Amino acid sequence: MNRRDYLLRKFGLSMVTIFVVVIINFLLFRVLPGDPVRAVVGRNVRISAQTQQALREQFGLDKPVFPDQFFDTLGQWAQGNLGVSWSLRRPVSEVLMSKLWNTVLLIGLGQLLSIIFGVILGLLAGWKRKTAIDVGALTFSLIAWAIPTFWLGIILLAAGSTWFGLPTGGIVSPINVGKPLYTVIPDVARHLILPTFTLTILYLGEYMLIMRSSILEVLSEDYILTAKAKGMSHWQVLWKHALKNAMLPIVTLIALNLGFTVSGAIYIETVFSYDGLGKLFQTALTKQDYPLLQGAFLLLAVSVIIANMAADVLYAVLDPRVKES
């Protein structure tokens, strides 16, 4: 099978997966107990039973789930229209896009930093096994991995705002709200420091631990011994032979983590009042906002599938054996 066929097959399978996800999502949310109209208006003194009924009809909830609601939704989606959010009263695609970039900015930056530092730390620890560096890095990583997100966030927030005057929440200061982000970069950077730092610490441990065990395994291989016997330096062995092979499990982990990037980091977003997708998912769920929920889960499914495809491709590049099989 050549590479084009391989990719086409992957792509076809992905489309099938997305279609299945769409159907499951449609049914899943409708199985939830409760009434979406009640969830949207809340225990609200202003809304009469009659008005609620009018909203129910407007949302199409008075019709049977199957076939009416199902085909209405499917027909809309086929036209590329994700519908209008019931609780926010804005087009779902517009809402999702506005949060997507915020989330990608925060999680992308945090992931990048934690990958860089995690890999370096893991490499050092594995290479200098059973030294003070190894024990120190291992202890730090285990603690970092075990810390509850919420707690670490709050502690960093209190410390950062008290001692360094860093902002207590948001993406920009209120006075800069509404301006394009690139025009207020210093302000955005200030707001990103604490959440990014929190995210980096939390993910760093995971990368470090995987990298360390992976490099230890590789270093015990025969070809490393051969390389050493050929008279290569430690650096050359590590750089040319060990690192590339040890990176394989890390690539898997990165792909998995990046796929879920768009689901946001709900705890971090909550602690730092960061306007991202994680919070949006939560709101959509509590409001039983079907159009928004369906759109959000579609986005999530698509990005997980894309990340996995990317990982497959990357594997083929890193490991020739994958390509051959």
Added chain:
Amino acid sequence: MKRNLLYVLVLVTLLLSACGGGTAPTATSATEAPASGISDATLKIGWIGKPDTLNPAYAFLTESYTIFDLIYSTLVTESADGTYVGMLAKDWSVSEDGLTWTYHLKDGIQWHNGEPFTAGQLAWAINAIMKDPDGWAASANYTGGFKEVTAPDDKTLVIVTEYPIANMDYRTSFLYAVYPPDFETFTTSEDLQNFTNFNAIGTGPFKLNTFDKDTGVLLLGANPAYFDGAPKIGGVIFQTFDNTDAMIQALKVGDIDLVNEVPASAFETVKGFENVTASAIDGRYFNELIINSVDPNNDPAPTGNPALADPAVRLAIAHSINKQDIVEVVAQGLATPGDTIVPPTLGGGFWHSPNIKEIPFDTAEAGRVLEDAGYVLGSDGVRAKGDLRLEFRLQFPSDSAVYPRIADLMAGWFAQAGMKATPEAVDPDALVAATTPAGDYDLVLWGWGPDPDPDFILSVMTTDQFVDGGWSDSGYHNPEYDQLYLDQQQIVDKAERQKVVWKMQEMVFNDRPYIVMYYEKMLQAYRSDRFTGFIESPLGIESAQSLLSVTAVK
């Protein structure tokens, strides 16, 4: 070997400089911030939540109404002491038959864009609600019974009603003067509801400068042309926090100047902050124990323990609730024990019945009441009369931090009287479904935030509301009460209406579909080193009236 080492060194240096690059702008922007052009006298308010929309047709969240209060005006408005005073209206009167209301407007009222405001525009806005009640979902309740709204001239508005409307002042205090050109173009209810009105134009004391629909940040500027005198501060900023700890920290370090809802658990801490004034003000919220009172002939049949229909059992339950303990232990003293469904803050105390005789906490007395009614103590500590065992489900919405603790306390008191209550947290949506109109429960802990007028909270106890989408969760059904409810809606004379409202509260108190446990206090805090002059009232220190009197500390 040396070359490779060099690579690593370069990589590390690059990384370090990248990190340095990330922090460098911090210092600059931190020093730049105070000179950014925003006046010192901008009051920064932090809150949890944000307005869902600024369109009064489809606004369901309290936050939206906080903003409407600042940017819009109404004919009359509730003042800090609970009475109604003119806002757009200079004076108003009602005809002998109680059917025709005439409002004379104040002089010099203009829209935020400088155009003059006319009575005809307000008449248009009210007529729009009457013509499309489904579209104006959030306002339609206020125009029920309106027959005709006209403006004979630019300064006079006349509302003719189909029947006398007792709470006209309350109703007109929620009919916002929206800017007609913004709302004239919609042809369907759905189009109207999808309009988010993010550039709202009003006549209120503050103008909307920016509303970021994503983050919820609102920037309001003072309206120098406000007809009742301009605010003394330059503007107001609302910033949304997703968690209370961060918000309290922001108040502490001075990122924000005011918190309109301090969580009870943080109140003592906030009181200890330097330069912060924290206040606990009597509010409107109350928490109650709901006793299943659904008619046994209801369809579907209620599943509540039939023993709950026995007045003796209800009395015993009332004797087994230590309201004082709940206030002190669970609400940390930041509440007052409650009795009726009309809290003492409505109308400045005018509507709260003074004739209630509280049932004292006394589990021994509860036991005696049950003994006399024939409920005999079993070997397992639970009383029973024939098949009727005094064993109840005690459910509460799972999103509450206080109800689980109240439920635990209550189960202990009930046991002393020979009753068994099993606490159970239930998803709020599922609880709505279980209560209205199913009656599938025994006892439920829940709360209400009544409107300023007693009409709404009284309606919660009417038989008509025990339908799908209605507000009755107790299933209380009393034809006499239902009739009194209809009567009070049409008694325009306040003193006469008061008598009926008092009687209705007493009926609910004595029949006990609800046992009101306590009235919550509103916990608010502000930076006293920066601002002063807030008015503390059930309206909140962030109300328009309060912010009109606030001045910056020099």
